[in-house]
Amino acid sequence: MDAVRKLLEETNPEALHREKQQKRVGLPELPNSIKGEVTLRFAPNPNGPLSLGHSRGVVINSELAKINGGRVVLRFDDTDTKVKPPEPTAYSQIEEEYEWISGKKADVVIRASDRMPIYLEYAEKMIYEGFGYTCRCTAQNFKKLRDNMEECPCRENDVSLNLELFESMKSGGIPEGGAVIRVKTSLDLPNPALRDWPALRIQHTPHPMVGEKYKVWPLLDFQSAIEDRLQGVTHIVRGKDLMDSTRKQTILYGHFGWNYPETLYWGRVKLLEFGGFSTSGMRMEISEGKYSGWDDPRLPTISAIRKRGFSSQAIREFWLELGLTQKDISIPMQSIEAKNSSTIDSFTERRSFVRSPDEVIIEIPDTIGDYVAEVSIPKHPDGTIPGMREWGAVSEKIFVEKDDIGIVDIRLKGFADVKILDGVAVVISNERTDRRAIAHWLPVEISREAVLEIPQADGIQKVSGVIEDYELVEGMIVQLERVGFARIKKIPNNGPIMMSWLHG
């Protein structure tokens, strides 16, 4: 060891003074970027509102824009009218959800369906220049040829015929599946997915936003490539399942004589409790009545988790900590919940919620010396929220959880040490006399019936009890002492207060 040390002193003295390593925080440097001249984009399909999975894109892109002095283009990739047709209400909802997640409006908002003339123009230019052609092969036939690195017969058609066919496609003269516009690539590319890839196809299904105006629609790889160029996108951050998109688009950029943006990737994320994030899948299950709507608490959508009470800061910190690795990962929901706990805890008031409440009679023995019946408990134990919950003077009836009564010697939080026997709690002292367990409880006067709804995979579990009826407001998030975080969902004039479970 000493020999090594000596050697190091001679050859590499700095190595001896290395500091204990620290964890790098925040996103890594954006390659090839100039501060203030960075443009990123977030391009969801508006076939439904945003899911938790989408929020990664919002967070990463908006954060990169923030630290690089750049901007984010929110682009609706709505060029599929058939397989994943757009949902008209999703556009504005996504804009709003983007703002909620990132804390800032998108700098630019565009819809691909509004910009069709531009894409068609570029398609025509591509054909005219000879690096695009109209292919009338069936998908199966083309695949067969492509797999053998063989040209399809349409490839040799001259430009005028290609243009003529393109016109015919646009005017509706060719049925769906009857033709496609392809980008010429080298056919001996090792990756078969890249060979003469399709850029535009025919769709006769009307588009929910622009109707039947267009019969030819660009595919993602073409539309996205053109639009990124037009918007001056400098950096693309996308899932690594889209690596082939990068390669296809790079070929197209080459044809046009453009330089492709820097591209970064993230791996696939699965939430253990939910699996993947399929918008179309959720859309189907909602319409089947399996879920009450996009904001059903069992769904991994932004609207659902937001309604449940997750903070956008927690979502941001969560994704930022995962960073930009290309690993495919599975995350337990618990880790987002832990993040949320730490972000909301300091500004979340405490309340007592007694489950399975049993009535207990308070008895104050004559032998007790100083006794105070008044109870007031801090709204937050650390004082981050000033003020007390003033319960007033405790009369004789209180509620205690069934399980706590069995403990016998217990402390009623914020009030007194008691001994509970046969439904009677004999007060020992207001002050703590020993290290007995502390239980939450409620005087009858300030308690009100309440039901806590806990979403489960197979339905909603309902836990009933009594809630501390002190300054409760519909919509507020509280931490139920010894239970967990919950949202006050509904305070009806009659009947129990409804609460929805957030997490522990």
Add this chain to the structure above:
RNA sequence: GCUCGUGUGGUGUAGUUCGGUCCAUCAUGUCGCCCUCUCGAGGCGACGACCCGGGUUCAAAUCCCGGCACGAGCACCA
């Protein structure tokens, strides 16, 4: 099958570019303790990892070669 990508504790993540106190960072988790009054909060502590096999080197998580495992793409979806 072809193509591409990824392998650091239970789960994530830092460190890998340019080999060196790296007996490896941080968070979460699990377990334990504490709490000036929540045993699902908070505080403190413990546990726990470089995919495998070779090679280069005084020195390998880091470089080279070969395996293996996992994931994704191969749609006229995005």
